[in-house]
Amino acid sequence: MTVLRLGTRKSLMAMTQSQLVADALSERTGHAVELVGVTTEGDVSKALLAQIGGTGVFVNALRDTLLGGEVDFAVHSLKDLPTGPAEGIALAATPRRDDPRDALCGPVKLADLPTGARIGTGSPRRVAQLRALRPDLNVVPIRGNADTRLRKVTDGELDAVVLAYAGLKRIDRLEAVAEIFEPDQMLPAPGQGSLALECRADRADLRELLGTVDDRATRAAVTAERTVLAVLEAGCSAPVGAYAAEVEQKLHLTAAVVAHDGSRQVRLSASGHLDEAEQLGRDLAARLLGQGADQLMGERLEPQ
Numbered sequence: 001m002t003v004l005r006l007g008t009r010k011s012l013m014a015m016t017q018s019q020l021v022a023d024a025l026s027e028r029t030g031h032a033v034e035l036v037g038v039t040t041e042g043d044v045s046k047a048l049l050a051q052i053g054g055t056g057v058f059v060n061a062l063r064d065t066l067l068g069g070e071v072d073f074a075v076h077s078l079k080d081l082p083t084g085p086a087e088g089i090a091l092a093a094t095p096r097r098d099d100p101r102d103a104l105c106g107p108v109k110l111a112d113l114p115t116g117a118r119i120g121t122g123s124p125r126r127v128a129q130l131r132a133l134r135p136d137l138n139v140v141p142i143r144g145n146a147d148t149r150l151r152k153v154t155d156g157e158l159d160a161v162v163l164a165y166a167g168l169k170r171i172d173r174l175e176a177v178a179e180i181f182e183p184d185q186m187l188p189a190p191g192q193g194s195l196a197l198e199c200r201a202d203r204a205d206l207r208e209l210l211g212t213v214d215d216r217a218t219r220a221a222v223t224a225e226r227t228v229l230a231v232l233e234a235g236c237s238a239p240v241g242a243y244a245a246e247v248e249q250k251l252h253l254t255a256a257v258v259a260h261d262g263s264r265q266v267r268l269s270a271s272g273h274l275d276e277a278e279q280l281g282r283d284l285a286a287r288l289l290g291q292g293a294d295q296l297m298g299e300r301l302e303p304q
């Protein structure tokens, strides 16, 4: 029985989700799994994600260790994976998705925050949707890991922060959640709450082993969501949300592009067969573009 080496970021969130994958794989395949911590550019740089380019900063170092043969597979938050193909690398599995929703963390619900309250988030998607819900709030750009962000609320520097519910659950900080946003209030990021297992494309043996933890409905959902993002040629610095789920054996997809100031949005839904997830995403993206999504994405906020 060979030991599988799992490459992971070293944050508590990453280590926790990687350990969950390791346990599931061991149970299904009988192989022991050893975690190997890797530092990525996203863990080192203090710049805002939107400024350092966003795509790939948490992922590239892990992919390098895969290609260099230092680890057998890597576990990423799927949300952090760029949509483009990576040379020599295969997406071997997307395990069953965790809760995809965003959560408001702080002492009170969104409606109970006073005018001018400071809400921290570095994500243009969350900024735009927060502005649509509460134009009177003061959205403050922040970054850092979830613990650092939550501390800004307990320290009184901010009144609230928005984080992914799934991540808060993994680091055991659900007590900080004041409100969970339904997708019709705040559409999640493509892939939010899901994980991605990557290995070298030429390792058919590993692809088969890792495939034992793949979840078909999750894969279809995240394929549709990420195709929307890819066709819009948007990255994590664009105000784009997309969420798909299986309901009664059909895949239901909703995607939205929101103006940076939250004043307007294009939001559309479609449904189709699970095996046609990519086409579903492609068609919905084309309809979004037909209704002015590219113009909304291109607009920048007036300096305040």
Ligand SMILES: NCc1[nH]cc(CCC(=O)O)c1CC(=O)O
Pocket (backbone or CB within 6 Å): 077, 078, 079, 080, 146, 162, 163, 164, 165, 166, 167, 191, 192, 193, 194, 195
């Ligand atoms: N960009 C950082 C990141 N990548 C994945 C998650 C949360 C967990 C997930 O979506 O699977 C987070 C933090 C956050 O958005 O709150």
